[in-house]
Amino acid sequence: MTCVTSENDPLARPPRGEGGQGDGPYRPFAHLTAENSALYRRVMGVFVRAKQEFTVHLRPEDVHLGLPPEARLSLDVVAAALVQLAKWGNLRADPDTGRVTALEDFYRARSIYQLTRAGEAAEEALAAYDEALGRRGELQAVALADIAAQLRTVLALARRPEPDPAVVHLSLLALVERFSGLAENARAFMGSLQRTVDLHEAEVEVFLAYKQRLIDYLERFIADLVTRGAEIAELLEELDAPPDGPIGPLLRLAAEREASDAAPDAAAEALAAAEARWRGRWDGLRAWFLSVPGRSSQAKLLRSAARQAVPQLLAVVQALNERRTGRSDRSADFRELARWFAEAPDDDSRHRLWRSAFGLYSARHLTIDQETLAEREADPVPASASWYDAPGVRISPQLRRTGSYERRGRARAVQDRGEARTYLAQLARKQAEQTAAARASLATGGEVRLSDLGGLDRDAFRLFLLLLGDALSAWRPGAESVSTTTNDGTMEIRLTRLPGGGIAKIDTLDGTLWGPEHLVEIIDLAPADEPLGDDRD
Structure with missing residues (x-):
């Protein structure tokens, strides 16, 4: 990098609109859009590092030595950059009288520089900007465990007759800080995950090596979110039980402690603002883990997005594999x-x-x-002639008027689809018979244990998995039983928790299903005389 100062060089003269004598609150950011902005940023970095080491003033020689060796220019160029930064308001220049040894030294322009408040604020803003752009989102399973632990701590404080306000305030602050980090990182991760899914020009080997680690990462987080999310939801419900719940007095204690330092004439307004702020934080925490009618929780939406990302990643992998095997690609x-x-x-x-x-x-x-054909026969136009030089062609008026040309000829014969309709009717009847048989085999006639549902064929077991999935998705945190019906209203399942029941084992033709023991009752709601199909043509 070379730099020669002249009257047209921004090191000697600020760019248009950013003059040293102009007014404006954002002059310390002018060095970002000027020429040699990289040099200005490095010079300001030297001052930031010096401030961290408790060094206030720097001479041009100190700044020159503080630059990286690969970007170190001449001392005159660095001095010109310092002068320009001082004009923009990033630095303050003071006369350097510490090295005056003779009278003629007073007539030399020697200065020492230090950061101004505006320059320091600009560097802090740029550091925050770079940090935000470089932040990598992540799904923090550890944060879920920390939130659950903090909620248990808050619940223990709520059960005390007179909890310590300082301990309550610090516990709530730790809870909010951990939750804020979890929400922000989850949002950033899902955004970067979508960009990863949309990345089609990546190196095939790199993407294939990365996708398996990413899928394992998503699966672990989904499992943790299901288990920890249910625990957090139960703690939130217990803390916010109607009418006010034990969390209400704790939020007021935290608000009172925050408003205790307010001025006497603004104490009431500060307390009201602090209470509103803490109630809003708590409502945001509830909305993240608890669903309400008409609105799903953010944890549920995050879980759905993470699950959808897995097949999308697999689709990208399939496309990459097809590209590698030589299949057609546009x-x-x-x-x-x-x-x-x-x-x-x-x-x-x-x-x-x-x-x-x-x-x-x-x-x-x-x-x-x-007429056009006759003209073409009299004066043929070669096939190599350009359309620009060839004479025009007069087309049929009917085509110009209607925009279509209908070809005349024999109409196509009507196909007989009676055989296909008969096959479809027989197939529908067969499927209806299989479904009816599966419903009949699943009907329990009362409550039974899950482990007693053995000997199921493939159709009955597939229908049972659908019923079990509907029941588990309808289960509310803290509930002991659930009852739901299928979408077509033909079957109802009632599932009841069985504490201390152990592990249920169901043997099927496709394998063995393991899970916590429950009491289950399956009822066939279809009418007995329901037709199984229609094989008429």
């Missing part, structure tokens, strides 16, 4: 066609390749009149 075809055009020996070959690739032949579907 972008690859166009690149190959461009290579053929580049290797063509002359323009005639390129024109033939163009016509073969894109099929841009003459408009043979247009109908012309007899």
Whole structure:
């Protein structure tokens, strides 16, 4: 990097609109858009590091030595940069009288520099900007455990007759800080995950190596979110039980402690603002983990987004594998066609390749009149003639008026689809019979243990998994039982928790299902005389 100062160099003169004598609150940011902005940023970085080491003033020689060796310019260039930064308001220049040893030294322009408040604020803003752009989102399973632990601590404080306000305030602050980090990182991670899914030009080997680690990461977080999320939801429900719940007095204690330092004439307003702020934080925490009618919780939405990302990643992997195995790809075809055009020996070959690739032949579907045909026979037009130089073609008035040309001929014969309808009717009847048999085999006639549902065939077991999934998705935190019906209203399942029941084992033709023991009752709601199908044509 070379830099020569002159009257046109921004090191000697600020850019237009950012003069040293102009007024404006954002002058310390002018060095970002000026020429040699990289040098200005490095110089300001030297002052920031010096401030961290409790050094206040720096001479040009100190700044020159503090620059990285690969970006170190001459001392005159650094001095010019310091002068320009002082004009913008980033630095303050003071006379350097510490090295005056003779009278003539008073007439030399020697200065020492230090950061101004505006320059320090600008550097802090730029550091926050760089940190926000470089932050990598992550799904923090550890944060879920920390939030649950903090909620248990808050619940223990709520059960005390007179909790310590300082302990309550610090516990709530730790809870809010951990939750804020979890929410922000989850949002950033899902945004970066979508960009990863949309990334189609990545190196195949790199993406394939990364996708398995990412899928494992998502699966672990989803499992933790399901288990920890249910625990956090139960703690939130217990803390916020109606009418006010034990969390209300704790929020007031935290608000009173925050408002205790307010001025006497603004104490009431500060207390009201602090209470509103803490209630809003608590409502945000509840909305993240608890669903209400008409609105799903953010944890549920995050879980759904993470689950949807897995098949999307697999689809990208499939597309990459197809590209590697040589299957047709539009972008690859166009690149190959461009290579053929580049290797063509002359323009005639390129024109033939163009016509073969894109099929841009003459408009043979247009109908012309007899007069035009006679003119063409009398004065033929070669096929190589350009459309710009060739005479015009008069087409049929009917085509110009209606925009379509109907080909005359025999109508197509009507196909007999009776055999296909018969096959579809028989298939529907067979499927209805299988479904009815599965419903009949699943009907328990009362409450039974899950482990007693053995010997199920494939159709009955598939239907049972659907019923079990509907029941588990309808289960509310803290509930002991759940009852739900299928979408078609033909079956009802009632599932009841069985404390101390152990592990249920269900053997099927496809394998063994393991899970916590429950009491289950499956009721067939379909009418006994329901038709199983119709094999009429």
